[in-house]
Amino acid sequence: MSIEVAIHRGGYQEQEAVISNIEFNVQSGELVGLIGSNGAGKSTTLQAIMGVLPFMKGQVSIDVYGYVPERPIIYEYFTLWEHIDFYMRTVGKEQNLTVRAHELLEIFHLADKLHEFPTSFSKGMQQKVMLILAFLENRSTYILDEPFMGLDPQAMRKLLHILEDLKNEGAAILMSTHALDTAEKICDRFVLIDNGYILQKGTLETLRVTVALEKGSLLDVFDALLEGNAHG
Amino acid sequence: MVNLFQTRRKLERQNNVKLLASIVDWTIALYMILPGAIIGFFLYKDFVTDVETLWVAQVPLVIWMVLLFFITSMPTIRTYLQRADRLFLIQDSRQMTQLKRAGFTWTLTKHLCRIVFFLALLVPIFIKVHHLTTLDLLIYLLLFFTASFCKNLVHLRIQIKWQQFCISFVVWVAGIALFLYVSPVVIALICMVLCIVNYMYYERHFVQSMKHFDQLVELDQVEFYKWQSTIFNTAPELRSMLAPKMKKPRFLWTNSKRMFSHSDYFIEELLCKTMLRQSQYKWGYLRLLFTGIGFIIVVPVWVKFVLLILLFFGLRTYMKSILQQTFEHKVWTIFQVSEEQMQRARTRLLKGFVDFPILIVFVMVVVYLTGYS
Structure with missing residues (x-):
């Protein structure tokens, strides 16, 4: 299972394309980082992949996926457990998922907040709720939009372990992030986006060769690519 | 000045x-x-x-x-x-x-x-x-x-x-x-x-x-x-879904228990719990229903049925607008539910919140008028 993306044009209105010519894929067992500055078109690309962008021309092939949104999406009138329970009922595997739900609740230290409204949680805790819902069921594909946002170092480490496990189990993961130092360590390949176009894509080694920075970090490479793009 | x-x-x-x-x-x-x-x-x-x-x-x-x-x-x-x-x-x-x-x-x-x-x-x-x-x-x-x-x-x-x-x-x-x-x-x-x-x-x-x-x-x-x-x-469409001020539900289903034991009724449960915990929705519905019933009791016979019809459409519009607002919530990007499941839930909820109470009021009016005449 994998993600195949071939977007010709996409945006919020037909006349105004925000992203163009975005083509890449994510193979199973691979973690691909979607990197770009603010407003580069990362979240728009993810929306197009999920099929929720108002205007899109192109082809996207994706299996049922687990999703972590850019900002936590909480249903105001459900407690934490009701969110989990509702999710389990939508996928219809309640018996199997209950054990996994309790495991994740323990991992992210939310087991004692089960009957509280997540709207009263801190931003980091709300992000943990999103992670629990995304990783509740073992999916073949995951879309993670800034999953590290607001997480404490301990939770971040646990998330990295989960991502490693999922990769080993053969999941295809597409992750948009600004945490370049972390992305450098865990991503297999990168798709660098600027101004709605793909600036460059490939492994860190390939990208280093492109900008002639043999030992440069992902940030150095990204900077160099942006500079090069800005100067023509 | x-x-x-x-x-x-x-x-x-x-x-x-x-x-x-x-x-x-x-x-x-x-x-x-x-x-x-x-x-x-x-x-x-x-x-x-x-x-x-x-x-x-x-x-x-x-x-x-x-x-x-x-x-x-x-x-x-x-x-x-x-x-x-x-x-x-x-x-x-x-x-x-x-x-x-x-x-x-x-x-x-x-x-x-x-x-x-x-x-x-x-x-x-x-x-x-x-x-x-x-x-x-x-x-x-x-x-x-x-x-x-x-x-x-x-x-x-x-x-x-x-x-x-x-x-x-x-x-x-x-x-x-x-x-x-x-x-x-x-x-x-x-x-x-x-x-x-x-x-x-x-x-x-x-x-x-x-x-x-x-x-x-x-x-x-x-x-x-x-x-x-x-x-x-x-005008419910003008409202935004306000977050509840309390940390935990205060009464009824406080420990996140299910309302309906039937596993398929999860969308219905979401709306019923929303109605219970969102005071504007809850009191708006009850106010509309009981004001309507109050007026039906006091008005002359010819107006009773006109009011009953108005109450039916009023409640239906009110509930439809709440349903629409609920179904437009961003949370459905995480809870992936089919349009068919939503439609089924919508029909059941309208029956429960509108058709059923109106039917009871209708029967009561008919029984009252039969006894009166």
Whole structure:
């Protein structure tokens, strides 16, 4: 299972394309980082992949996926457990998922907040709720939009372990992030986006060769690519 | 010098009119306001001409008085102060005092008109059934006004809700006791003295003093938004889903237990819990249902069925708008549910929240009319 993306044009209105010519894929067992500055078109690309962008021309092939949104999406009138329970009922595997739900609740230290409204949680805790819902069921594909946002170092480490496990189990993961130092360590390949176009894509080694920075970090490479793009 | 009170009143009125215009389009005017006004006019005309023969004639005068004490409660005394006045206006104590005094006079005048309106509506009962004179009515007008004025001033001093409720209760009981056991002339004298004392008290402690600035601003803001909340209540599409203020559910299904044991009813459960925990949705629904039932009980036979039909469509529109708002929530990007599942839930919910209660009311009306004839 994998993600195949071939977007010709996409945006919020037909006349105004925000992203163009975005083509890449994510193979199973691979973690691909979607990197770009603010407003580069990362979240728009993810929306197009999920099929929720108002205007899109192109082809996207994706299996049922687990999703972590850019900002936590909480249903105001459900407690934490009701969110989990509702999710389990939508996928219809309640018996199997209950054990996994309790495991994740323990991992992210939310087991004692089960009957509280997540709207009263801190931003980091709300992000943990999103992670629990995304990783509740073992999916073949995951879309993670800034999953590290607001997480404490301990939770971040646990998330990295989960991502490693999922990769080993053969999941295809597409992750948009600004945490370049972390992305450098865990991503297999990168798709660098600027101004709605793909600036460059490939492994860190390939990208280093492109900008002639043999030992440069992902940030150095990204900077160099942006500079090069800005100067023509 | 610019009259600050008039400027702020004008701005507030313009805002409110704009907000109202955003929900009252020609369809609402044509299908709701116009028929409502015509039916209301004929109903009131019947009420005026046949009041002696109607069931309302059997209601004792004291009950009407209790009812009027409730419905003529005075709103918060307006000051038209704003938070930014702490920075600028507070330095000009003369203008600030004028603003507060104008707000005070405006609130009292508006409240007096409100009591006159309610008393005037019930004049046929008071004069034709209970044989009260115009002087009696004027004295009772003064009694209602004084009672709500006293209650309001006490509320300014006591902010705890249950204590405020107890004070209101004591004021109402005192008002009813005066009505029952004291002669109208004495009532008038007591009320006039109380009104003068109250006026002087408010003028000294709240108009001329700056000590209660924050409290007055806060109360004024609540009063300002009261009108807007009423509009949002009547137009659910204008509301946003407000987060509950509490940390945990306070009652019923507090430990996240399922409402329906049937596993497929999860969307229904989401909406039922939303209705239970979102007070605007819950009270809006109950208010619409019970006001409708109340009107169906009191109106003549020919209007009962018209009202029942209106109630059916009213409830249906209300519930549809809540369902739409719920289904437009971003959370459905995480909970992946098919359109078919949503449609099935929508049908079941409309049956439960609209068709079922309306059917019960219909059966009750038919049983009542069959027994009556």
